[in-house]
Amino acid sequence: MADFKDERAYNSKTLTKVFLWSGLLLLICVFLMVWKDYNRPWKAYQRQFMQLQKEQAIEQVPDVVSDIDVAKFKELYEAKKQAEKDLETHESEISKLNKQSADLDNQIYKVKTVDYQPLKAQIDADKYTYMARSEEGKDNENLKKKIDAETDQANAYTQKLFELNQQKDQVAKDLSTLYARRDEVAGNLAKMEADFLKLKTKIDKNSFSFLFYFRNAMMLDFLAPTIQIQQVVLKNLPEDMYFAKTMRVDRCMTCHMAIDKKGFENAPQPFRTHPNLDLYIGSSSPHPLEKIGCTICHGGMGQATDFNTCAHVPNDDEQAKLWKEKYNWEQPEGVQSTMLPLKYTEGSCLKCHGTQEQVNFAPKLNRGRELMITRGCVGCHKVKNLEGLTKAGPSLVRVKGKLKEEFVEKWVWDPKSYNAAARMPSFFQQTNNSDPDSLARNKAELHSIVRYLYTHSEGYTPNEAPAGGSVANGKKIFKEIGCLACHGIDDVTSHHADFAPDLSSVGSKLSAAFIYTWIKNPRHFNPDTRMPVLRLTNQEAADVTAYLMSKRNKAFDEASAPQADPAVRDALILDYLKVQFGIDGAKTQLAQMDDKAKEQYLGQKSLSKYGCFGCHMIQGFETAQGIGTELSDWGTKQVSQLDFGTTGLPHTHEAFVNAKLENPRQFDNGKDVVFNDKLKMPNFHLSPEDRESIVTAVLGLTNTYVPDEMTAGIHGNGPLLEKGRRVIFDFNCRGCHLIEDQGGRIREMYQKEGIDLSLAPPNLRKEGAKVQVEWFHDFLMNVHPIRPWLHIHMPSFAWTDEKIDAVITYFNLKEDEQAFPFKTINVPKLSASDLTQTKAMFDKLQCKKCHVFGSQVPADLSTAAPDLLKVHERLKPEWVLDWLKNPDALSPGVRMPAFWPQPDDKSPVPQYFHGNSEKQREMLRNYLFMLSSAK
């Protein structure tokens, strides 16, 4: 309060004190502000990394120094000294030459800049004036003369310059002759020191010198700091800011400084090298850092440089705990993109590789996508690029002729009670519908569904199965012939395929006649089935039938089917009718229905409700749309749009999908939901690994904008390759074969049971380069064994021309071979003398010891190699050369010996063709092609 002493409102001394202190406070705050701006966490990381690099370099010094040959180094050092001494004797000559050189430089400078350049400028100006005057129609004669004179002068200068330069070159040459010896020695010395000097530079560069502190000092670091933000700017992968696309800027390497540097594989984070530089980040990898960056795969906020604002997301709870302690980590919120937990990173491949059937080097993602197709996820949920595929479950169009009604009711009521490995998910007896009321209603629904299916089913009568058949033999055939590539069965534990139904209890499901007919010809029952024919004899088929019929589930057989209560059924129907007709109308309608009509009505409604047609072909539902949420960009859906209900899960995408897959109905917990509004997604009983794969595949479904030029599989041959890959997936070729080095799943059994892998189905690496197109086509049209003595059979697929075409095109294009038009096979015939030598060589190499040769077969047929007489019609000549040279590269683990061991390419039979390996292989190849055609 003003005291008004001495006509002053305030005591000036007090005011001055207040002013002093507040001023000081402001100064301190300004300092704090500058300090806070200066003191960024990433700077500390960069300093730490310098230290790390320096330490690493220092560690390497002894190694590098020990590599240096000290005696030689000394010798060279002495030689250099001597050479320099020798030079002193030529001192006068050198100084003369140096003087000459300087003199010439002066002259050149004068002629070039003083004489020539101004004249040239004058000529250009005059030429312009000439043009301008002639445009105006003025007389140009004098000007023309002037230009000519000037041009002559300019040419003279050019000539002079040329001469001077020549003289200078001569002087330089003379000088270098004199210095030659010293330069050579010095050069060698430098070479010896090079590695060491490089290290020294590295150490110096990473030392904290005065200059370092000066350049990076507070307030001075705007000049030329060495500690600075590192970033890549990605023009081709813009960030979609909704109203505009901005360039993606990734600054991750500001802290992750060693991400593209080899040698920090075991360094502590954030200084660890990327674990796969050949595939990512490396400049020669397919995903170079400067083109792909980091966040397009890992997610997160690329521009941020602070641990939390980057939106780091831990891989598991353990890491979360660690991060909380170390970085004060919090679940990122309100950011555009959070990082994908490391275990789900493969999902990001879909951003660019989404149109591809398989993504190489992404096994988890591929498995997830495969499960989404084979388990029927995409039957209900629309997913971009996974539309219009073969339905996951069997067609029910002829179910009447295949299954008993009672079986179907028991099966759908609880698929796991029939077979623990059943792929059919459980709709009933789940957490949200196990109360007595729901159970009764579910039973009524199920009964009506089955009645509907049987009413809308075509009839079918299988052929009679022959009586008898050996279970033991059937079991052997089943295991050996290749059934296990797609089907699982509990008798075999070394391998369990889940591409086709598990057959452990199939005897409780099907009749012997059906199985027999089905094995002999699956298309007899279902013309569209993917099941191939294994070309079994009647006896073999009967044996397999006997074996499969022996596979029964007793408990399931004895259990009774759920009993539906007609009253409950009527109540359910009334609920549906009410909406359309009102309660009285509904009652009238219901009264007019007989039992059959009621069953049909409720069956149809229930099939629609549960979306059974998503996986099964059902009459009356041919065009129905899947009932699930579209998942095409689910990974970028807002978390707040997901209803976590009372689950208490962390609010993240990954937790949501995982929980949804683990127990889809738990989201109904603690809610009061009307019967028909209860969650309907069935329980798939997936293993944690399978769940993780599916989560990976679902998190990868985003709406991230990727321009066409960055999208894989749509350029050039891409679409054609994908078409082939789709067929390969649909028919599970990878169940047996390794294709693009992926798959060959049945090999697991060979490995576990110790069977020779060369007896397994072949690796189809370079198949397109290997076999002739005509042969390939004939083979797929009419499969015949190449190695008939193998137990496992290549099955006969009833493929359309389109599918065969797609597969052949795929294999050929993959090897950059043109499938169509056909290529002429042109192998020169051997001359008589060459033929003699080649035959001798052929015998010497003992080819027939393993290979079948027409009617001549090797002693041990069980491990024999393909018939050499068929080479000419089957193989491509270029491939045969490659094969002979290095069989292991084309088919790893193959039994074919490498006669010409690589990389030395030393001939095992030097007596032929002067030991020229190349020539030998060519002759052998020509012989094989000739030999067969001579037959």
Next chain:
Amino acid sequence: MHYILDAIDFVLQPWSYFIFSVIGFWAMIKYREKWTEPDFAVKILWVSIGFIIFSMVYSTHFRDIATLPDNVPIFLMVYGVGFFTWLSFRQAVVNDRRIAQGQPPVEKETSDKKVYVWPDLVYIEFIATIIGGVVLLIWSLCLHAPLEEAATPAWTPNPSKAPWYFLGLQEMLVYYDPWLAGVVFPTLIIIGLMAIPYIDKNPKGSGYYTFNERPFAIVPFLFGFFILWVTLIFLGTFMRGPGWNFFGPYENWDPHKVVVLNNVNLSEYVWVRILGIGLPTNWFLREIWGFLVIGFYLIGLPPLLTKKVPVLQELLEKLGVVRYGVLMFLMLLMAALPIKMVLRWVFNLKYIVGIPEFFFNI
């Protein structure tokens, strides 16, 4: 302890919050002699701080909301408004006592003295600038700017809140259409504030604080400022959550919360519920009752009130017709907000006039 929190959540509803505010306001005016005593005021201060600490300790939700960088100004506002109100009332109470005893107001003692602009004014202004700068710097050093994610047309943040100082306006949007709550009322607030010097002819209270000499100027102003602005900001900050639903201060903001919102137009009340006939198709006929009500409120009510209320009669004589008319108009519009609020809570009234045909809703 959660029983207390749950009880507070249960008790606090939009209408009870409003009633508590009004009671508090009434008590503030009525017991000004008491709470302006410094000792008593300090007690209030401690109670309020204790309450905040209690809330922060026992409710993680409250703590999360209260410690958002966005909401720091709310506390500054609450305590700033509280302190300056106390200061002015304190001086007013002291002066009123002196006036009652026939003494001049405190300000009189120094009002005839003069001081120099330099250094007395300029110096302290300069110091104030420096201290203001220090406060802002410390603030910005300690708290990050509350930036949100990039805007997307496909997904608006939920709740979508205006800057804190506009939350009072946003609360009005619950009860009135945007053209009224967002355009007309804010404009009228500014016009009203501008009009005060021309309407207020009372020469008393000029240059000194007093309450008794100008209660009619102070009470409506503070009602508008406290009840219709400051407390609504507080409500908007702590009690409006996702979906603009009302949440207790300790209630978790569940975006999936579902509440009953069966609001009914006046036309439906009259035509359907009272008269028992359907809504007329012609919009004018349909909304005729609303027009009548509005017409009565703005045109019929002022003369009626003036006639019936002697205080207003006096006021009319004092101010003259034009000033009085403007004052009444502004006052009635200010009152329109609480009236509509009450109508909403009591009758679920949605619109008095509701013409969706051309977006004219009152």
